[in-house]
Amino acid sequence: MTSSPATSSAVTIFKAARIRTMNPNRPLATHVAVRDGRILAVGDASDCAAWQATWDCTLDERFAERILMPGFVEAHGHTMEGSLWNNLFLGYFKRTAPDGHVEGGLKSIEAVVERLKEEEAKLTDPDQALVAWGFDPIYYSERMTRKHLDAVSATRPIVIMHASLHLLNVNTPVMERGNMLGQSNVEGILRDAEGVETGELQEMAAMNMAARVVGEAMAVRDVDADTLRTYGRASVNAGVTTTTDLHQRLNDDSLAAFLAVTKEADFPIRIVPALGAIQWALDEGIARATELKTQGNDRLYMGLVKIMTDGSIQGFTGRLKWPGYHNGAPNGLWNVPPAQLKAMILAYHEAGMQMHCHVNGDQASEFVIDVMEEALTKAPRPDHRHVLQHCQMADRAQFRRMKALGLSANLFANHIFYWGEQHYALTMGPDKARRMDACGTALAEGVQFSVHCDVPVTPLNPLFTAWCAVNRLTSEGRIMGPEECLPVEEALKAITIGAAYQLKLDHLVGSIEVGKFADFAVLDSDPAEVEPMKLREVRVLGTISAGQWYESAIPADQAPVPDVTIPDAPVPA
């Protein structure tokens, strides 16, 4: 050796019990050398000795008993998680707040009401609204009404957002202030058998009115710096070093927030926002997306475009092919007429954009596959990497077409745990529920894929998402479609290099490899070695981003969340 690769700045060598690199050329290592935030070398103890002889370096042994993996990549999340926690979380399952404390796990309506009372007692201003989120009525035998909420306060406005984000529960003061009592023509104000308003609101008109009543607490704003910082903390807790914000208007204000925060010295993640195409007129959106491609930095990557097509399956708004919803509910909703969606997809494709298309139902995924086929026939483009997001109901034939067209799938594995039972009984029925979020099929048919959480819809925690894809366990302990279970190794690829590929960042992140960013997840055990059912119990101690350590806010003795009860003998369905 005649010269060292560079002498400009110091080299840190991290020593670990094991480094699972996700780089097939060197799957396992124990030492990784970092300079200027990038990986300089990967090796073992003898390599390390050679590095030490060559470079001026410090050996960091803090993680000598730990496992390092590439920092996890979440290819479908929303920074909104960073502001939702300003309000009270009321989930049936426990969930970790960005500051590390655990909320939720409320197993009865009484428990929900008790938690609300506790929070209400802390408020000093009598006019301040109490806003909560994450309430999911499907887990309770009893329906929440405004009586429950009036018992919490009959004077202060209370609004509870459901986990689906499609319904609200409010108390009587909200209904009074929002002009919602005695409105017999408004179907979005639900009533009981006697015609009395229950306090449950659906449809945008009634929900919008409730939001207006509580004002600031539910005001929707563009993404801001605080939201991004909080999202960063939530990411550290989950071992995530690269993540998306997969639907933003990306006007000048939000772009300024992204640019400012990603330049802060201690911002722990790389972030990839997507321009929400339906928030712009077509020509303006293409112009904006083109302009955005020139923006960004080491922690901010622009250029993704999000296309919304249908709604959600648990909300019965996903678009399904025949025979439709298992319980006979009418077919779902398009956000935009299909003909306009088609024009939009063709135009963004021709403009050279990479699209992430939200498709839940199989009619929506088939529609996008059809349009992509046309787009790619008219304007062939190598390495387009268009992604079908959620893609929950695609069948084998659709996956084969995706393979042929080079489309990726990002599957919503967390759905299996959180709503699998509902899909089994109500939305899809047993047959189709078994093949939801078909990771096994994607693997078998050779479709490039990842798995995601769609935070805030479900919690940000790639190891839990991997556990869902590997075990396919529902909240009731049913193994929903064992044929679709993913091997652990494939699930780990999905949450690292697989997701990085979908963001066109696989040359920079997603594996521990020379030249890439020094972004690692620091774990207490090796996910590839634990029993697959214990994957969710692997603890994240924190992350290293660009060589800098960020400690998880989750206390070491905290039990893993969500609070899953694993039956002795899970029932395959």
Added chain:
Amino acid sequence: MTPPLNVAARPAPGLIPVTVIGGFLGSGKTTLVNRILGAATTRIAVLVNDFGDINVDAALIRSDDGLTLELSGGCICCSMAEGIGPALVAAMEKGPDEILIEASGVGEPRRVAEFALLERGLKLDMVVTMANAVELAAQLDDPLIGDTVARQFDGADLVVLNHVDAAGDARLTEARAALRRLAPGKTVAETTRAALPMELLAGSTLSLLSAPQGDPMAHDHVFHRYRVDTGPLPRPALEAALAALPADLLRLKGWVEIAGEGPALLQWVAGRWELTPGSDAQETGTHLVGIGTQPDLDLTEMLSGNPLKAGQ
């Protein structure tokens, strides 16, 4: 020809009327919006969809005094942000005489109408759903959009079957049959280039009453105009009569002298009505004008508490 009623100069009552225009892509919503704006004598705020059928006529809609608000889509699971609610609030702040909302091509007009029902300061005027006579039957057969198109007729006060000139006999017959099935009992107006009598759609008190009445118009074979000039009416009988008026009477407006109470402004639209007491009527007695599709509707009889003698 009867002279117009002399109420045009009166201030409109406080509630701003809202008209919702829905219908699938290509049904002619934008044409109708532009017609209304072109004929408007009042300040109309318009909420248009960014993804509306082709481009809204720039001269008519975009160059005005800030009364046009664009709705842009959002993810339906998290789009409180830029929906109709905030745009309506912004529109109200501009103090218009009327508000017109063009629903998106996949929107359900009745759901959009709920915004006007809930908002204090607004009242729902009319829900119009448009259909494309050329394409309706094929749209309904398309598994991608058939159910979406069908749902848009729920809750419509008036269905406009547009582009009848281009449809040809066979398609027109099919379209008519489809509408009988999807919008039973609803008034269907057949149009070319969305040409509707403008006073039909004008929600402001000013417009209908100030428009010349009884002019021969191209659509007299569809729409009929009615005039009521009578004396004081007792409230109970009046209210009962108003509740029983047929739905194909689309609009009825003017002054009612309520026996023992005095004058009140009546605004009746497709079954929704309100009586606003007012002491500034310049004439005594009851003077109303209406528009609907029944050829012989004896409104005077009906309002006087004699519904049995009503036309058919």
